[in-house]
Each structure stands twice: as structure tokens, then as C-alpha cells.
Amino acid sequence: MAGVQMSMRPTNRIDHFLPIRFKNGAVVKQFSKPCIKCGQLLQARHMHGIARLLEDHLAMAATAHCPACHTQFGVACVIDNEKRVRRVVLPLFLFKLYLRTLAMHPDEVAAHEQALADIAKAQTPVIKAEPVDYPRAGSIIGRYGDKPIPAYIVVDGREVPFDRIEADGQVNVGEYLLDGCFVYKPAHP
Ligand SMILES: [Zn+2]
Numbered sequence: 001m002a003g004v005q006m007s008m009r010p011t012n013r014i015d016h017f018l019p020i021r022f023k024n025g026a027v028v029k030q031f032s033k034p035c036i037k038c039g040q041l042l043q044a045r046h047m048h049g050i051a052r053l054l055e056d057h058l059a060m061a062a063t064a065h066c067p068a069c070h071t072q073f074g075v076a077c078v079i080d081n082e083k084r085v086r087r088v089v090l091p092l093f094l095f096k097l098y099l100r101t102l103a104m105h106p107d108e109v110a111a112h113e114q115a116l117a118d119i120a121k122a123q124t125p126v127i128k129a130e131p132v133d134y135p136r137a138g139s140i141i142g143r144y145g146d147k148p149i150p151a152y153i154v155v156d157g158r159e160v161p162f163d164r165i166e167a168d169g170q171v172n173v174g175e176y177l178l179d180g181c182f183v184y185k186p187a188h189p
Pocket residue numbers: 035036037038039040066067068069070071
């Protein structure tokens with residue numbers, strides 16, 4: 001017989017298990033934990049493993065990978081329905097195995113779907129420009145986060161200069177959006 005397969009499939013990102021809604025209405029939307037080596041705050045999308053709703057507790061076992069320093073470390077914890085997080089002292093591989101062997105409970109599926117529906121209802125629709133990758137100027141006039149800001153983009157053969165940053169990607173008529181947050185505005189419309 002082959003041994004128990006311990007490696008995590010790359011699709012088992014912890015953020016894909018979220019949000020989870022407990023029976024008391026509390027919703028766990030995010031999970032974050034600082035890197036044990038460099039302190040960078042890692043999010044659920046930086047963790048691969050498994051999360052399971054067990055009665056009033058969300059149990060999670062994952063391997064976190066720090067994008068900043070590439071350290072990998074195990075995360076094993078239980079979150080209760082008041083969102084208190086407790087570390088699990090069981091060895092990580094045993095905890096993962098335990099969670100894997102539990103059958104998917106119908107309540108778990110319902111809790112996930114209900115939470116998604118609630119969030120969709122709460123969100124107000126916003127109009128966003130379609131992402132288009134325009135030709136960019138060679139010169140960079142600054143940076144925003146880790147993104148370089150091109151001095152201008154080329155639209156229909158015309159140079160359109162950088163105007164401002166809109167973190168939520170909202171633009172006015174006649175303006176262009178690049179990389180989801182850089183707004184370019186024609187000088188002579
Ligand atoms: Zn790190």
C-alpha cells in the first residue's frame with residue numbers, strides 16, 4: 001500500500017474555504033498570521049491546507065508560505081464562534097489528517113453559501129472600467145505599492161498622461177484606467 005499522501009494540492013488555498021458563517025451569525029472572512037521569520041502579515045491566500053467547520057469551531061491546518069522571505073511554516077488552529085483563535089498543539093500532520101478524514105457536513109456547505117450570499121447582498125454595485133493593457137511609456141514617474149507608474153499610455157496613437165491614483169479604480173468619462181488604479185487623462189480631449 002502507498003503511504004498516506006501528505007502533500008497539499010495547490011488548489012487548497014485557505015482563502016477558498018472562506019468566508020465561513022457560524023450558526024450564531026458570526027462570519028469569518030479573513031485569516032491572517034505574521035510570518036514567524038520576518039513578521040510580514042500573511043493572509044489566507046498565502047496558506048494551503050484545509051479548513052473545516054466542526055459544530056461551533058472552525059478548525060484549520062495549513063502550511064503558510066511567506067512571499068517576502070519564502071519561509072514555510074505550519075499553522076494549526078481552531079477559531080470559535082466568537083472569533084477567538086486558539087493554537088492546536090497536536091502535530092500539524094496529524095491534525096491535517098484528522099480534518100481530512102472528517103466527512104463534509106451539509107451544515108458546512110450551507111454555512112459557506114449563506115456567508116457568500118450575505119456578502120453579495122451587502123455589497124453595493126460599483127461601476128468599474130474594463131481592464132485594458134494599454135501600451136506604456138518607457139519612463140516611470142513613481143511607484144504605487146509594488147507597481148511602477150508609467151508617465152503616459154498610448155491610446156489610438158495618442159499619448160495620454162498620468163493624472164492620478166484611484167485605489168478603487170473609479171474613473172470619469174474620457175479617462176483611462178491602467179493596472180486597476182492608475183488614471184490617465186487626455187490633456188486636450
Ligand atoms: Zn517572511
